[in-house]
Amino acid sequence: EAQVTQNPRYLITVTGKKLTVTCSQNMNHEYMSWYRQDPGLGLRQIYYSMNVEVTDKGDVPEGYKVSRKEKRNFPLILESPSPNQTSLYFCASSLGRLSHEQYFGPGTRLTVT
Amino acid sequence: SQKIEQNSEALNIQEGKTATLTCNYTNYSPAYLQWYRQDPGRGPVFLLLIRENEKEKRKERLKVTFDTTLKQSLFHITASQPADSATYLCAPTMFSGGYNKLIFGAGTRLAVHP
Numbered sequence: 001e002a003q004v005t006q007n008p009r010y011l012i013t014v015t016g017k018k019l020t021v022t023c024s025q026n027m028n029h030e031y032m033s034w035y036r037q038d039p040g041l042g043l044r045q046i047y048y049s050m051n052v053e054v055t056d057k058g059d060v061p062e063g064y065k066v067s068r069k070e071k072r073n074f075p076l077i078l079e080s081p082s083p084n085q086t087s088l089y090f091c092a093s094s095l096g097r098l099s100h101e102q103y104f105g106p107g108t109r110l111t112v113t
Numbered sequence: 114s115q116k117i118e119q120n121s122e123a124l125n126i127q128e129g130k131t132a133t134l135t136c137n138y139t140n141y142s143p144a145y146l147q148w149y150r151q152d153p154g155r156g157p158v159f160l161l162l163i164r165e166n167e168k169e170k171r172k173e174r175l176k177v178t179f180d181t182t183l184k185q186s187l188f189h190i191t192a193s194q195p196a197d198s199a200t201y202l203c204a205p206t207m208f209s210g211g212y213n214k215l216i217f218g219a220g221t222r223l224a225v226h227p
Contacts (some may be wrong), residue, residue, distance in 0.1 A: 004156070031212065042202070043217040050212055081227030090156050090175070098210035100145060110194065 002016050002027045004105035006091050012111045014079055021076045023091030024108075029103070030096045032074040033058070034066065036087040043090065049074055050097045081112040115141045117218035119203055124147075125224045126193055130136045134188040136203030143205035146179050146186045147215065151200045161188075193225045 004025045013019055025032065033048040037057075045058030049068040063085055065077040074093075078085060091105040118137045126132050136146070144165050149157035163170040163179045163186070170177045176189040186205075190197050200222045204215040 003136040035217075040219050042117070045214070048212070057211065092156075100147060100150065100162050100206060100213055101159040102157075104158070107154070107156050 002103070004091055004093055004103050006089075006105040006108050008108060009106060010109050012113065014113055015082055016080050019078050019081060019110075021078075021089060021091075021110070023076065023105060024072050025074075025075045025091075025093040025103070026072065027091035027095075027103065028071065030071070031099065032068070032091065032093045033102070034064070034074070034076050035090045035092065036060065037090060038087050046076070046089075059107065081110075083112050086110060086112050115139070115209075115216060117203065117205060117216060118218050119218040120221045121219065123222040123224055124134040125226065128194060128225055128227050130193055132190040132197070132223055132225070133192045134201050134203075134223065136186040136188065136205075136218055138184050138205050141205070141207060141216075142181070143207045143216075145213070146177075147204040147206055148175075148177060148186075148188050149202040149204060149217075151202060151220065157202055160201075190223075193223075195225050195227055198223055 007022045030051050034046040035043040037043050044060045046064050047066040047098045049055040089108045092102040116139045147162045150159045151157045161177050163177045174191045178187045200220040202220040203218045206215050
């Protein structure tokens with residue numbers, strides 16, 4: 001089944017404790033992206049990647065890092081999480097940078113205390 | 114700054130009626146506009162895309178219009194069913210930084226009552 005998977009689905013952590021949220025897609029998509037979703041604000045793009053080893057900042061990149069060493073994986077790293085990073089995170093992929101339809105993962109609900 | 118407005122209040126309608134959701138955008142000119150459906154606890158799912166030179170697009174019970182003069186898209190679900198209850202996100206799309214960038218609205222929650 002074609003899909004985007006994320007792990008973990010739920011995470012509660014403390015301020016300053018480094019964490020990684022994994023994202024993997026099995027559709028051989030070139031383009032991948034991370035979003036956060038907060039009430040009343042809609043999905044905001046954190047980072048995106050147009051291909052392996054090519055990543056760039058989205059609209060809200062502060063406090064996050066990403067890497068794209070393999071085509072299928074695009075982990076999101078929070079080196080020192082803070083309470084304002086409490087949010088619902090989605091990974092998405094699409095065929096290429098000029099594609100339109102994006103396929104989303106199931107989401108990761110992160111709480112930072 | 115770029116802004117997208119969708120009805121923040123939930124839309125409650127009776128089964129069988131037509132639901133109409135509105136998406137207004139300001140301060141940019143998207144070449145495309147997409148609509149997604151999001152169920153609680155799940156990621157958004159793509160429904161429809163309409164291009165700036167298309168006035169209307171249909172898919173089964175769904176219809177989308179795109180008025181670039183008014184900077185507005187309308188999303189219609191005809192013969193609505195309780196299973197259509199979800200949050201619907203609009204996402205004007207423009208080519209930026211070498212890729213098609215989606216900017217999402219906050220969404221409108223639709224509740225269809227039997």
